[in-house]
Amino acid sequence: MRTRLSWRGVPAVLLLVAFAVSGTAHEVFATSAVSESPNYQMTESTFGSSSAEEACSGQYCAKATIGDMAVGQSASDNISANFGSLTPEEPTLEVIVEPGESNLGTLETNKTATKTMGIKVRSYLSNGYQLQIVGDPPKYGDHTLHAPAVPTASQPGTEQFGINLAANSTPNVGASPVQVPSTALSFGEAEPAYRTPNLFKFNSGDVVASSTKESGRTDYTVSMIINVSNKTPAGHFSGDFSAVVIPIF
Known part of the structure; x- marks a missing residue:
């Protein structure tokens, strides 16, 4: 029994979510956005050993700094802090999907066909x-x-389509999520239903991976099997x- 199957492109889709925030915040800053006199102006002055700021003219921009006493990130379950030069204040969601x-x-009844798709996600502020993975x-x-509704082992000879985000051995395909630059800064992880090696399922729109706080880049490998x-x-x-990547605010 042979069946011909082609796999069409996997476009990157970014779902933009509109949101509104209201309430009262009490904040204390040791900075001044703009200090000026009739002849001089200083932007983003700080109390500290150094600062970095971007200056633009026409088509060119430059960021100047004299160095930082401390750089890096500190994080707890609910709060994270970055130390170093001034960073942009705009929330950023970066998504890179391998298209094509x-x-x-x-396809043959005694073999499992496989395909992988790489997705890289970074979330800031x-x-x-x-x-989510969306499709039919x-x-x-x-x-x-047929797509199993619960995680199921690959069974050649049984009609089956499923995915996971794990390093599998049967069949030998896929990889576990990789944290870039390290697990100290990146926190994305596969959801329980899609993280077990050698078990596959698929339901369009399922959340297959997530991060519960801002995160450095996580590289996901989505493995697909067809029997x-x-x-x-x-x-x-x-x-x-x-x-489909949905930011949480």
Whole structure:
């Protein structure tokens, strides 16, 4: 039994969430945004040994600093602090998805076909993010490949489509999330239903990974498996999948 299947592009989709914040905040700063006289102006002055600020003219910008006494990050369960030069005040969500189209060729009942997709996420000045995979299992005509609703081992000869974000050995595909630059600064992790090696499931829109606080970059590898059975109709199966990243504020 052979079935032809192609894998179409995986576009990066960033879901922008509008939000409003109200309330009263009590803050104490040892900085002054602008100090000026009739002839001089100083922007972002600070009490400390040094500072860094960006100056722009026309098409060029420069950031000047005389160094910092301390740099790095300190974090607890709910609060994180960055030490060093001045940093931008705008929340940032950075998402990089490997795009493209993959043709998995002819599928056979005694082999598992695999495909991986890389997703890199970084979150700054937020309370974290959620990563979803949205799409439908590969389909030909009216027939859609079966997707287990619970984590299930790969079973060649049994119709099956599933994903996970783990380093698998059966089949040998995928990798666990990688924290960049380190686990001290990056906190993204796969959700329990998608983190167990050699177990796969798929439900469109499931949150497959997340971070509960601002995080450095986490590199995720989404592993996809496809098995067909003797009852799977021969044809050209195809599917489209998108990565949706939702910031949390």
